[in-house]
Amino acid sequence: MLTLKKIEIDTYRDNVAFLARNCDLYRPEEYQAFKKVEVLNNGCNCLQAKLLIVDDPAIVGPNELGLSEQAFHRLGLAAGASVSIRPAVPPQSLDHVRSKIHGHTLDPGQIEQVISDIAAFRYSEMEIAAFLVSCAGFMTTDEMLSLTQAMAKVGNRLSWKAPIVVDKHCIGGIPGNRTSMIVVPIVAAHGLTIPKTSSRAITSPAGTADTMEVLAKVDLSTRQMQKVVEDCNGCIVWGGHVNLSPADDILISVERPLMIDTREQMVASIMSKKAAAGSTHLLIDIPIGSSAKIRTPTDAMRLRKLFEYVGGKIGLDVSVTVTDGTQPIGNGIGPVLEALDVMAVLEGASGAPADLREKSLRMAGTILENDPALHGGTGYARARHLLDSGAALETMNKIIDAQGRNTSQQELGPLTSEITAPANGVISAIDCFRLARIARYAGAPMDTGAGIRLFKKVGDTVRKGDPLYRIHACFQSDHHFAADFATEASGYTIGGHP
Template sequence: MKLTPKKIPIKVGSKFIAILNEKTSHKLDLFAGDRIAIFNDGKGKLTAILDITEGKDVKDDQIGLYMESWEKLNVKKGDVITVSIAEKPKSTLYIKEKLEGVELSTEKIDAIINDVVNDDLSEVELAYFVAGAYTKGLSDKETIALTRSIVNHGNTLSFKKGEIIADKHCIGGVPGNRTTMISIPIVACLGIKIPKTSSRAITSPSGTADTMEVLANVENDAKRLMQIVNKVGACITWGGGVDIAAADDKMIRVRHPLSLDPKGMLLASIMAKKFAVGAKYVLIDIPFGQGVKVSNQKQADDLKKDFERIGSLLGMKTKVITTDGSQPIGKGIGPVLEVIDVMKVLKNEPEAPYDLRTKALMMAGLTLEFTGKAKKGQGEKMAEEVLTSGKAYKKFMEIIEAQGKKHTKLEPGAYKFHVVSPCTGDVFSIANKQIAHIARIAGAPKDPSAGVYLYKKVGDRVLKNEPLYTIYAENEDRLNYAKKYLTDIGYDIR
């Protein structure tokens, strides 16, 4: 059927969506959610998901195209669009097989990922693939196939033969914990290249990319990222800007609403990104404890074995550590407040958070040891020498300059509220989720200077009415909103 295109000046995201009038859809026997093939006479073609309108916004001789579809089809004035029914991708059959518990072949997994990248699967269909992996699990064979397919359908980095390329990853869930911004410049000072791609916050007050963005540009394509790493030895950039593991980013968006983390997909998600940047050495940090993604030591140990096994099958030397994730690391929670912590550590200031400094040195030391740059047991000492000499700070500033320095004032939000202890006693525990929740309600990470700054940690003695932490916000409304959630202050004082 030939139709006149009508531009809908709205962007809807990555999917291609088109609108037909109810009369037109009836003629073609089409329903909302069906796929339609759209052609623009040699200028462009695509497969879109159909929406149907009963109103007069799109007439029965028209097809409404959102901006993504309009641009993809390269529509010009006077063009006529050809519309026909599109067949469902074969990958939907493979998704059904996974739901039935079938182990998928490498070819079938590759077909699914190909359709994910090309937006040929609807979010509902992709959600069923995630559900299949969650309920039926992924074998090692499927996990390796998924990892390689994610890598093959995105950008990859390639460094010179013989160079030591390392990377690190933290499973997450611990507020603060900005060890990356300290350990990476330390390691880069000693000749190890680290092309670190990091995530933005989804449910936390800040991701590493959000915190780094206070200081530098974090949106670099693959070519630019290579230039930065070859120039200064490392980068700390947002993974979404590099288009590495693009298929995984789409699956994460589907997994997020129900917090679904099928083990095979979690492993493939992390290892694909490390494989894609050319890392030969990978350090994985699995924090465990109440209120984080991995709740106990047994779960952490099981996941550790999985990472080591998959890493070995991929040909990467993988070292996995399990760490205490029972309380925030550092004092600042929120982009600017976390940067303040990081800079204090790198500048060797006396008031630098001890726990953040200690963990960052441990991470750097382990990387130096298992890449062969330091003898066993000597890595942390070597890392500390680099830090105390000021070389790590200098390297960090080189990374910032190479990525594009920002001149953000490192000051917390202008509106603040002190949360005090209800009694005298010792801090027995700190609820990670509640502290993170308060920081987000205060505006973090969207408002970079918003968040929470902690004064007391587990084991500290505290007096009645002594400040436990301060909430910072960029406006009074946000601060008042955060104060409403203080029926639970997130501290257990005994």
């Protein structure tokens, strides 16, 4: 038997095992051809991991098996435990992936087997990519429904005592669109239950969880989350920590580098998480714009019908709103800047971004219409009253304290550059995708104070030399990279007439 050792190496989502080349019990060269091994404890198959051969005795000795941080955590054994290895057997569900590659339609059982194996980390990234690409080429609505149900089935499923559990979700792509952090306290202040599980950024400058973390702890356990909702009617937490639809997070980590984002996979991803979260009523925000994910009303209509179809099949009441996605929302892009915008709106500050306030009110009003006790058509007025009266701010502070207020100083990146207008004119367009990349290059969301402070929006008149936005960064290399990228193309289009 080998002695288990934790290797302090972050391998992201991959399980990685380390075996010494001069191992006393196994000949590592024989295992390299299998690429993966099964790690066993007392004869039980516990974990599959990619095998790496090590020549440095300081990492693993001849009688040790090392596991990366992620693999060690998933195995759940203590350091020093006795383990053995054997060649990993490829999952049988790979036969279904090959069938899909050849153009066949998969039944619900086959899709469930694939998703279960992906969630158990039995697939390599290459095998996951093969499944995603084959589905992107052709997927029926029945397969989309089966994918949604299979992903919701794997992992935790939350349940709530309230008869109505509301939620909202934006399909993304619009920087600064932090409406959830305003909608949740408004709806919770009214009395509806709104347990918001949000994502962290993968390729964007900030996810809702990243921005909320500026204010409060977001990596709550399921029990902690339920206690916050019980006390406050709502929460804003990181969904990854409560293990909702974990297969979806794995799929997304492969989809993003390949830039795979089909309508069917998007719907399955969102709806599986909302079903697992125990929602009964869901509002979907679909922004339309030339640099948004959805660019035409026709595409928005097709996506809306897919959301409604799946919602009807899984018992989730879905409403869809189509919104303006032609430019960023709010005045800031990046965790600290977006948190400042959110709190400015909740506090009723004079400089609060009007577009973020108005969009949040409209979405909160739509959600409040789900309350049978509220007179029809009064949702928006009720939302505005809760915001203007300070009730939403009070509830937000209550949620922040319940989740665990972040008392550390959150400052903007001290390294700055201002990008200016190259000519006189009127802002006619803003490229959301490019601004998001600039903010990302500046260090967001890893550096919470990095990002972009916007000074001009579409329709504003500018003179040559007027600042369009300011880049904030924390490290010199990030600052230069973002500033050079913005100088090459600012993301702003300036026309000649209002």
